[in-house]
Amino acid sequence: MSGEQDTSQERTEEATPKRQEEARGKGQISRSKELTTMLILMASALSFILMGPQLSMSLQELMRDNFIIERHNIFNESFPFTAVVESGGKVLLDFTPFLLVLLIVAFFAPMLVGGWLFSPNALALKLDKLNPISGIKRLFSANSLMELLKAFAKFTLFTGIAILLLWHHTFDLLSIGHNGLEAGLVDATGLVLGSFLVVCLGSILITFVDVPFQIWNHSKQLKMTKQQLKDEMKDTEGKPEVKAQIRQLQQELANRRMMEAVPDADVIITNPTHYAVALSYKPDDMGAPKLVAKGADLVAERIRNVGTEHNVMIFPAPMLARALYFSTKINQDIPAGLYLAVAQVLAYVFQLRESVNVSRGIKPKPPTDLPIPEEFQHD
Numbered sequence: 001m002s003g004e005q006d007t008s009q010e011r012t013e014e015a016t017p018k019r020q021e022e023a024r025g026k027g028q029i030s031r032s033k034e035l036t037t038m039l040i041l042m043a044s045a046l047s048f049i050l051m052g053p054q055l056s057m058s059l060q061e062l063m064r065d066n067f068i069i070e071r072h073n074i075f076n077e078s079f080p081f082t083a084v085v086e087s088g089g090k091v092l093l094d095f096t097p098f099l100l101v102l103l104i105v106a107f108f109a110p111m112l113v114g115g116w117l118f119s120p121n122a123l124a125l126k127l128d129k130l131n132p133i134s135g136i137k138r139l140f141s142a143n144s145l146m147e148l149l150k151a152f153a154k155f156t157l158f159t160g161i162a163i164l165l166l167w168h169h170t171f172d173l174l175s176i177g178h179n180g181l182e183a184g185l186v187d188a189t190g191l192v193l194g195s196f197l198v199v200c201l202g203s204i205l206i207t208f209v210d211v212p213f214q215i216w217n218h219s220k221q222l223k224m225t226k227q228q229l230k231d232e233m234k235d236t237e238g239k240p241e242v243k244a245q246i247r248q249l250q251q252e253l254a255n256r257r258m259m260e261a262v263p264d265a266d267v268i269i270t271n272p273t274h275y276a277v278a279l280s281y282k283p284d285d286m287g288a289p290k291l292v293a294k295g296a297d298l299v300a301e302r303i304r305n306v307g308t309e310h311n312v313m314i315f316p317a318p319m320l321a322r323a324l325y326f327s328t329k330i331n332q333d334i335p336a337g338l339y340l341a342v343a344q345v346l347a348y349v350f351q352l353r354e355s356v357n358v359s360r361g362i363k364p365k366p367p368t369d370l371p372i373p374e375e376f377q378h379d
Helices: 001-009 017-025 033-066 079-112 132-138 141-168 170-176 183-224 227-236 241-263 298-309 317-329 336-355
Strands: 267-270 275-280 289-298 313-318
Touching: 001 170, 017 033, 017 183, 033 079, 033 183, 079 170, 141 170, 141 183, 141 313, 241 289, 241 298, 267 298, 267 336, 275 298, 275 317, 289 298, 289 317, 298 313, 313 336, 317 336
Parallel strands: 267 313
Antiparallel strands: 267 275, 275 289
């Protein structure tokens, strides 16, 4: 049923963190190939500018060593192989810093969009990609259309840049042939580096369009239907029936622990039937009286019954009982506004307990008109 709704409903809800994490696990993150290409081109251009003189000298030496051959080497059969090996090793050694720069940029550039990710699932063989119908759908997707527009834009942009560069440097290109070897290489290297840098700057325009599109497209692909959102909440938080049962068990455990504290209470203040709160006060250990149990209706009746079984004083004070019930949580000190009223009740309870222990003691009178601040009064 949910699968049918998923196909019929529109994906209007933003992806949850759980869905984003699952997508990362499958290797689905936003990536911009244009950003990587642009950074590699820029690193190449800057590296050529910084290392250009050294590379130019290396090329001059290479051409000089290979185009000028001593007479005795002409008849040496091993000379070509030796010359190729030596020249290749020298070129590799001279270009190693340049290649290392490109390797580092190529490794870290993709992390700028989407961050670092290694997913074995992305490397796994997926047979659905071999499905021709799925392939046709991908050809006419928004992503394919964007790739086509990017390719056309790059072709147009770079063609235009190339034409402008050729037109601007026509005289310089023609004059290179009239220069000597060293001067010609220097001029040619300068033209190549300058042109390459301009082409790299042109790729920045493509990147500024591609990066926001890739982020938007990735977010769009991860969007969820309302039904998918509901199903995920059920899977994450559990079904309502299970949650209700867990809450019921938790409530029963809390009530059981609360009832275990009632026998040690000093007084139970009642409504007298609808509410009951049990208070405990140990002057040596507590800074203020603490509410150890409270309840309404059936729970209040159980508190009264447990208190009666363990000879806990039950004191009817409707307004104070309601005030304590609504203002104080279990195992929490009573609020300061009720100190005076509770103190009068506890004083009466302690005096009554003392009069019972002392033979022929005069029983104290229960307090009346307990001072309950207006903000604690509940009907």
